[in-house]
Amino acid sequence: MILKGMVSVLTGAGRINSIGAATARILAKNGSHVVINCLNSRLQAEQVVSECASHGVSSELFVGDITDVDVCKSLATFVKDKFGKVDTIVNCVGSTHPAPYEKLELLTASDFMKVFSSNVIGPYLIAQAFQPLLKASKIASITNVSSTAALTGISSSIAYATAKGAENSLTLALAQALSPEVRVNVVCPSFVDSSWWEIPFKDKQEKYEALLQTMKEKNLLNRVIKPEDVALAIFSVIQNPVMTGEIIRLDAGAHIGKSNSR
């Protein structure tokens, strides 16, 4: 697939060490124009935008909450006015509400709704807003970023695992709904050493180092997954013309488990 001149929109891609920013960099390096969406991380996003622009492509910032239908419509209008088309969307947007599994009373309906909004409703509203533009492209795709939590039920919160499961189902449903013009896939990484952990582990560097070590030991490759590793998987999905409705697990072999002899 020729990426030069294509237009890519990435939601939740503003933080420097995020999966979205790593994906934007690969896309820009390969000649795609990029539109970076963020919500609170404007300063970091401006840096990501200028890094992408250094590859000689158009690189734009759109700040807004993609759980709001009007914001999604404005984003689609912004992209249409600027480029006249869109070829690929990567939804990296997501949030969690950490809560111990055994204490159901600590996770309220409102917490649940917020987590659902960013992980599921947002990507749905983006698909809705961009549907006409995507259908006009000859190489259209949407790639969602979910989590292995969707496959195992294990995460920081029951709401997050459930929402990521729903994001996987949304992917399958949209692959049906938008075919044959638009391919829709989802990548499910396990732990990624990204900006996701910056706030929960602020001023807890030692604890974070211990977590990295634990994560490393869990998989067959003895390594920690980086945003660039996930970006490579997304990049490959974007380019494959027969891939749609796929749920791609990315956990460095952790799902197989380590045999006792090793």
Ligand SMILES: NC(=O)c1ccc[n+]([C@@H]2O[C@H](COP(=O)([O-])OP(=O)(O)OC[C@H]3O[C@@H](n4cnc5c(N)ncnc54)[C@H](OP(=O)(O)O)[C@@H]3O)[C@@H](O)[C@H]2O)c1
């Ligand atoms: N890191 C991991 O271990 C891991 C593992 C599995 C799956 N994932 C998934 O991978 C995706 C990307 O995460 P990441 O690791 O790159 O961390 P991240 O930098 O925290 O990415 C998530 C981004 O979502 C954005 N966001 C949240 N709500 C939003 C909204 N309503 N509208 C617009 N943007 C919103 C945040 O933007 P602002 O900062 O601008 O507010 C944030 O930058 C997420 O969906 C996450 O669930 C991460």
